[in-house]
Amino acid sequence: MLIDLPSELPLFRGDPVLLEQLFVNLLENVAKHAGGATAVEIRGRLDGSNLLVTVRNDGRPVVPGQRTGANRSPEGSFGLGLRIARSVASVHGGEFSFDRDCSEAVLRLPVPAQQPEIVG
16 A cells, blocks of 8 residues: 655645545445455645545456446445545535546545644
């Protein structure tokens, strides 16, 4: 597993329990559906006024049967854990989605213009 979260990323104000649940659900889904030998990368970067976090594997879909996007319902064919992840992102003013082949999850969260102070 590769984790690339640069120290210069801006702070983000959010609910740590809900955000932890989002990542637990996502990583469990990657482990369950993409196979044990899959290389996973977690990367963070600033994209305009958004914090962009991507979780990518080596090309295998992390949502089974979704490689082409065929037969998706309007909600998408996400399992419960990924629906929760989408809801958590929405509660924080962001969005959660997958790329075309479903091998990369993208979490986009707005970064406040006024950065919170670090106390202590």
